[in-house]
Amino acid sequence: MAASVTSWAAQARSSTSFKNVESQKIVDIYEELLESRNSPEGAADEIMTVLRPIIDADPTDIRVMSVWSVFCDAVRTVSSKKEAREQLLQLLISIQKIELKDEHGNAICYAWGGKLWSDLPTFGAMFREYAIDIESDEEISGEEWLEQATPVLNATLFASSALAYHEDWEGMAFHVPIAMNNMCNSQNNLDTPEPQYRLEMFVPCAAAWIEQSGRTIYELCEKGARYGMTLDGWKHWKSRAGEIASSVEVQSGIKDKARAMFINMAQIDGDNTI
Numbered sequence: 719m720a721a722s723v724t725s726w727a728a729q730a731r732s733s734t735s736f737k738n739v740e741s742q743k744i745v746d747i748y749e750e751l752l753e754s755r756n757s758p759e760g761a762a763d764e765i766m767t768v769l770r771p772i773i774d775a776d777p778t779d780i781r782v783m784s785v786w787s788v789f790c791d792a793v794r795t796v797s798s799k800k801e802a803r804e805q806l807l808q809l810l811i812s813i814q815k816i817e818l819k820d821e822h823g824n825a826i827c828y829a830w831g832g833k834l835w836s837d838l839p840t841f842g843a844m845f846r847e848y849a850i851d852i853e854s855d856e857e858i859s860g861e862e863w864l865e866q867a868t869p870v871l872n873a874t875l876f877a878s879s880a881l882a883y884h885e886d887w888e889g890m891a892f893h894v895p896i897a898m899n900n901m902c903n904s905q906n907n908l909d910t911p912e913p914q915y916r917l918e919m920f921v922p923c924a925a926a927w928i929e930q931s932g933r934t935i936y937e938l939c940e941k942g943a944r945y946g947m948t949l950d951g952w953k954h955w956k957s958r959a960g961e962i963a964s965s966v967e968v969q970s971g972i973k974d975k976a977r978a979m980f981i982n983m984a985q986i987d988g989d990n991t992i
Contacts, residue, residue, distance in 0.1 A: 723752040723802070726795040730788065741784045743768045748792050751805055758805060762812035766835075773818065773834065777826055782834075785813075786841050790849035794869035797876040807880055810888075814838055842889045849873040850893055852900075852919070860915040867919045874923045878930035885934050894935055895946045897923045898955040905962055917972050921962060924955070925979040936986045956983040 727749040730736055736745060744765060751761040765785055772779045789806065796802045818826040818834045825833045832839030850873040855863040874897065881890040901924035904916035927935060938944045939952040956979075962968055963977035984990045 721795045723749055723796055726752075726792060729795075730791055733791075735791075736784070736788060738781060738784070740768055740772065740781050741788060744785055744788045748788060751809060752792070752796060752802055754805075758808035758812045761809055762816060765813065766816055766818075770818075773826060777828060777834065782828070783840055783844065786844040787848060789841075790845060790873075793845075793849050793873050793876045795872065797872040798868075800879075803876050803879045806876060807883060810838065810841070810880075838888060845873075845877075845888075846893070850877055855912075855915075860912060864915050864918060867922070870919070871922050871926060874926045875930065878927045881927075881934055882931035885938060891935075891938055891947070892945050894927055894938075895951065897927055898951070900924070901962075902955060902958040905958075905965070905968070914969065917962070917968060921959075921972050921975045921979075924959070925975040925982075928979045928982045932982050932986050936983075952983070952987070956980060956987070959983065 727745055730745045731742060736742060747756070747761050747764045747768070750756040751758065756764070769782055769785065772781050789810075792802075793806060797806065813835045816835045820826055827833050828839035850870060852870055853863070853866060874893075877890045877893055880887050881894070885891065897920070900916075900920040904920045905913055935947065936952060939947045939949050942948050959976045959980040963973050963980055965973070968976070
């Protein structure tokens with residue numbers, strides 16, 4: 719069952735990661751947005767009201783980027799719902815439209831690069847590390863490793879929706895070949911439990927990319943070599959999805975995801991052969 723916005727907000731407020739006053743206020747703003755008690759534009763303005771005094775004092779203050787850490791936490795928890803994904807994406811678009819200038823009329827830039835806020839500074843890096851990244855399975859059990867499957871899938875659903883919005887939006891396409899190659903390399907030695915865990919993690923994510931933004935991904939592959947995406951790569955991903963869907967050793971739910979992925983890819987490229 720998808721987490722409610724209320725339960726996410728309560729958990730975020732109690733997190734040691736969001737104990738400063740600014741983060742607590744930003745959690746409140748996200749909660750109001752996700753419960754449709756505020757618009758993306760209104761939420762963006764309120765976030766700027768919270769952060770502007772800090773930016774004026776020191777644009778390098780780490781609290782400035784709390785907007786992204788809270789964002790990533792929300793994405794991992796509530797993005798299974800299409801409405802939530804759309805609200806979060808529109809919030810980023812609204813933040814991106816805000817231009818901050820200093821007393822001399824110059825654009826304010828973040829120390830690690832990017833204008834506040836047209837460049838959404840550090841967003842891409844923080845999304846990669848704190849939203850969609852998959853932790854190593856070293857030194858933990860398969861069950862513990864698989865606990866991150868739902869948060870990672872939620873982040874993938876958001877990223878794929880953003881990619882469908884625009885093919886060059888904040889580097890979201892970077893994550894596509896990683897997800898596809900994870901799926902392609904997951905089906906080995908199915909007599910051991912580890913491959914089954916990997917299939918449960920990687921196949922739904924790969925399928926989500928195709929379901930949400932398959933047409934955009936195919937067009938990027940046609941253009942060639944963007945983040946390593948090519949038509950040969952597309953054919954390989956599709957073939958592996960078909961093989962997983964037809965394997966007698968794979969669990970039925972995973973096979974269904976792989977089959978849907980293959981069908982979606984075949985509808986896009988017009989080729990039904992595995």
